[in-house]
Amino acid sequence: MAELTPIERVKRFFNREPVDKMPFFTGMGMVLRPAIQKLGYKFPSIHRDAEKLAYAGIESARMFNLDSVVIPFDMCWESEALGNEISLYEDSEDTLYPTIPYKKWAELDQVEITPDDIDNIMDKYPMNLIPEAIKIVKNEAPELALGAWQLGPFTQCGQTIELDKVLKAVFKEKQRVEDILDKFSDMIINIGNALIDAGADFITLREPGVAADLLSPRTFKELIAPRLTRILKAWRSPKVLHICGSTDPLVEMMWQVVQDSGAQAISFDIKNNLLESRKKLGNDAIILGNYDVFKLPCAEETTVEEAIEGIKTNIDGLVDAVWPGCDLWPDIKPENFKAMEKTAREYKPGPTPAVGRL
Amino acid sequence: MATKEELLEALKDGVINYKEDQVKEAAQAAIDDGHLALEMIMDGLAAGMEVVGELYERHEYFVPEVLMCADALYGGLAILRPHVPKQDGGTVAQVVIGSIQGDVHDIGKNLVKMMFDVAGWEVYDLGRDVPLEKFVEEQMRTDAEVVAMSAMMTTTMLGMKKVIKMIKEKNPNVAIMLGGAPVTQDVAKLFGADGYAESAGNAVAEGIKMISRLREFEKQKK
CATH class of the missing domain: 3.40.50.280 (Cobalamin-binding domain)
Incomplete structure (x- = not known):
């Protein structure tokens, strides 16, 4: 049997067709320091340059044998397109992702998302750079799967207005919050479809601001889940739902969103009891995520053997692919990460609960 | 005029139920009536926050509720704290x-x-x-x-x-x-x-x- 290419592996995986070996990939931020060093790029320079974005993504995947490239890397794109300034930390030697230091809308009643923002967001800078970068990746690295992602409406709202105000407004100004979330949802649908049109092979909807240690499960059910369902339903291509933070109380509701929307997979971060989740969702669910993106690949003190053990634990937790719990941190230790990839491919060659083997 | 116990209860209840105005009024009344500010903070505001903590741990409250309780607490603290003498538990560290x-x-x-x-x-x-x-x-x-x-x-x-x-x-x-x-x-x-x-x-x-x-x-x- 010929080995599948990464893109074949990922496409078959999401189609629930048997694959040759355990996929090792991600749909969340993934740019790795050794790769950008090889390319001679400075970290702050890669975020708003379509070519650098593309090549940094490709080199990160190729250097460590991941099945996917992920575009883009940071979470400020949409907020910047809506008029906020970002900080790139150009003078810092540390790995600092762009942030939005000050938000132009101080209060919820100042928020003004126009039909033009929603319908033409991809024409605005910097959003117009992302499809450009995707096209470069598709041309230069056709063997790799390409994952795009979008933040969910609640988290995106927190990127545009201070999160504490949004959280309080859930109680104090519920209708206003609902209206804003609906506008963000429309915008996110349009962006996701534009990224798929540009060539993304799969897309991940990430809603880290709604974990059960922040919002009540009831609020998740009433306010968040219907919008996540609507967004995922409107997107084509394979799609994944990921929530950061504590998700044990949300597992069934998240899975309901996946099923109602026709999404393919569910992804958790480190704060999830994987075996319990598998028990709750059954063997039909494609479950991803949960490995520690700091401790295993990055921590100075973590040995290669410990990193290998961490991946074995992840696989023993009955995931269907080895996929991180969050964005991969750029400052990985190459020896750890390479060993993690090798372990993922070799540890248990048989089928996983939801996906068979060739 | 409200009793000390009534004021403490108003502070505590105001924090628990995120009633910022109630907390401010009770804090001002406590100062006007000459009650000890530190006692009002500890047995009123902080006691309320202690209940909020229990509600949070029982998953009855989540972060939005706690943030609103914190707003109420700060409303009272801003009034009471300036009246706490240094030697009476003012700046401790x-x-x-x-x-x-x-x-x-x-x-x-x-x-x-x-x-x-x-x-x-x-x-x-x-x-x-x-x-x-x-x-x-x-x-x-x-x-x-x-x-x-x-x-x-x-x-x-x-x-x-x-x-x-x-x-x-x-x-x-x-x-x-x-x-x-x-x-x-x-x-x-x-x-x-x-x-x-x-x-x-x-x-x-x-x-x-x-x-x-x-x-x-x-x-x-x-």
Whole structure:
């Protein structure tokens, strides 16, 4: 049997067709320091340059044998397109992702998302750079799967207005919050479809601001889940739902969103009891995520053997692919990460609960 | 005129049910009637926050509710704190607090700050997105006993380790407290921190436990 290419592996995986070996990939931020060093790029320079974005993504995947490239890397794109300034930390030697230091809308009643923002967001800078970068990746690295992602409406709202105000407004100004979330949802649908049109092979909807240690499960059910369902339903291509933070109380509701929307997979971060989740969702669910993106690949003190053990634990937790719990941190230790990839491919060659083997 | 007990109850209930105006009115009445401000803070506001902590731990309250309770508490604290004499539990210690560079999230940081404010600490709040060296400089300038840092993103967490190293080299006796979603017990240990809170919610729970201990301490002093 010929080995599948990464893109074949990922496409078959999401189609629930048997694959040759355990996929090792991600749909969340993934740019790795050794790769950008090889390319001679400075970290702050890669975020708003379509070519650098593309090549940094490709080199990160190729250097460590991941099945996917992920575009883009940071979470400020949409907020910047809506008029906020970002900080790139150009003078810092540390790995600092762009942030939005000050938000132009101080209060919820100042928020003004126009039909033009929603319908033409991809024409605005910097959003117009992302499809450009995707096209470069598709041309230069056709063997790799390409994952795009979008933040969910609640988290995106927190990127545009201070999160504490949004959280309080859930109680104090519920209708206003609902209206804003609906506008963000429309915008996110349009962006996701534009990224798929540009060539993304799969897309991940990430809603880290709604974990059960922040919002009540009831609020998740009433306010968040219907919008996540609507967004995922409107997107084509394979799609994944990921929530950061504590998700044990949300597992069934998240899975309901996946099923109602026709999404393919569910992804958790480190704060999830994987075996319990598998028990709750059954063997039909494609479950991803949960490995520690700091401790295993990055921590100075973590040995290669410990990193290998961490991946074995992840696989023993009955995931269907080895996929991180969050964005991969750029400052990985190459020896750890390479060993993690090798372990993922070799540890248990048989089928996983939801996906068979060739 | 309301009795002391009625005022304490109004403060406590106002915090629990996030009634900021009620708390402000009760705090002002307490001052006008000559009640001890520290007692009002500890047995009114802090006692209310203790119940909020229990509600949070029982998953009846979540972060939005706690934030609204905190607003109510601060409404009262702003009125009462200036009337606490220094020798009567005024400034007890100093803390430098902030969110680490690259991180513009500050909910957890602000909730922990509340705990220090209630306890009567002198709080040097550096805000968010704070350059690493600034923590060290501020600790040196103020000689603060505690430095508290938060990061909500894995990608900014490593900066904490650098700050701890820089501070401990200069002053090994400073206690370092870490918090934030990606910070685990393992990480805190690896970084050489003295304490940690894993999330905004956990910071609340931990902070409220500290407030409870402080109330016990105040009771023992009486």
